Amino acid sequence: MTGAWWSRKRLFAEIENIVVTARKRAETATITVQPLRGNVSTLIGSGGNIAVLTGPDGKLIIDSGYATSRAKITDALTNLSPDPIKHLVNTHWHFDHCDGNEWMHEDGAQILAHENTRKNLATSTRVEGWDFTFPPSPAGAIPGEVFGDEKTLHFNGATIALKYYGPSHTDGDLSAYFAEADVLHCGDTWWNGHYPFIDYSTGGNIKGMIKAAESNLAKVTDKTIVIPGHGKIAGKAELTDYRDMLVTIYDRVAALKKEGKSLEEIIAAKPTAAYDSKWAGSFVNGDVFTKLVYDGA
Numbered sequence: 001m002t003g004a005w006w007s008r009k010r011l012f013a014e015i016e017n018i019v020v021t022a023r024k025r026a027e028t029a030t031i032t033v034q035p036l037r038g039n040v041s042t043l044i045g046s047g048g049n050i051a052v053l054t055g056p057d058g059k060l061i062i063d064s065g066y067a068t069s070r071a072k073i074t075d076a077l078t079n080l081s082p083d084p085i086k087h088l089v090n091t092h093w094h095f096d097h098c099d100g101n102e103w104m105h106e107d108g109a110q111i112l113a114h115e116n117t118r119k120n121l122a123t124s125t126r127v128e129g130w131d132f133t134f135p136p137s138p139a140g141a142i143p144g145e146v147f148g149d150e151k152t153l154h155f156n157g158a159t160i161a162l163k164y165y166g167p168s169h170t171d172g173d174l175s176a177y178f179a180e181a182d183v184l185h186c187g188d189t190w191w192n193g194h195y196p197f198i199d200y201s202t203g204g205n206i207k208g209m210i211k212a213a214e215s216n217l218a219k220v221t222d223k224t225i226v227i228p229g230h231g232k233i234a235g236k237a238e239l240t241d242y243r244d245m246l247v248t249i250y251d252r253v254a255a256l257k258k259e260g261k262s263l264e265e266i267i268a269a270k271p272t273a274a275y276d277s278k279w280a281g282s283f284v285n286g287d288v289f290t291k292l293v294y295d296g297a
């Protein structure tokens, strides 16, 4: 069964498609700048959290938000420093992390990503969970450079370690670690305070999400500042809560599925109930997350 039944009827009930709505909302979104440590800051408010490294070599940016936020993101970047944009890294191919690719490239950014991110951006790609088919991205938005497993960049006196997670939220997720500042950007392998979306249409799965959460925990200490793809900037304690939530719900859903229960029966059993007050959102509620886990259990 595809995800279409729940995305249309349960999730995005009446009105507009979620992709269309999200892009429209971003036109009026407020962008908040949060300085983190050293010359690393984050821009919050347009799609996925954006990380910015400033300095005399120019700016290196992780994820580009929505294109409709261009003016406000440009203002926020200029207020941070006058350095031009030189590099853009995409944590994965989703529109709320890559829609700004084209204008950032126009403004001088070379785009770097995992090879599967380029593959998904370069072709027409459907996400069942959003009931939406993305057309191929314009040439300027497609990463000019890709890698397979890992890549280390040296820029503005900083070391930036990029590492592929393997299939998790999509098939192209990477982490970006600013070594000197001790700041880790996890992309959408971490949603702080929200049940995560998992994009099975482009290779994501719950087991990979749990593996990615474990790998994030292995990368951080109590001092590391951790940037989630969505939600507040936090650290190891919150990352641990998230991993525990994923594992507990996975175990419950997998046990019920093994007993031969149908998806409908498992949703009715409310395996997420104890977690919903903290993690359920309007986008991914407890029932939707149960289905996302069921599909990969």
Ligand SMILES: [Zn+2]
Residues within 6 Å of the ligand: 092, 094, 169, 188
């Ligand atoms: Zn995503």
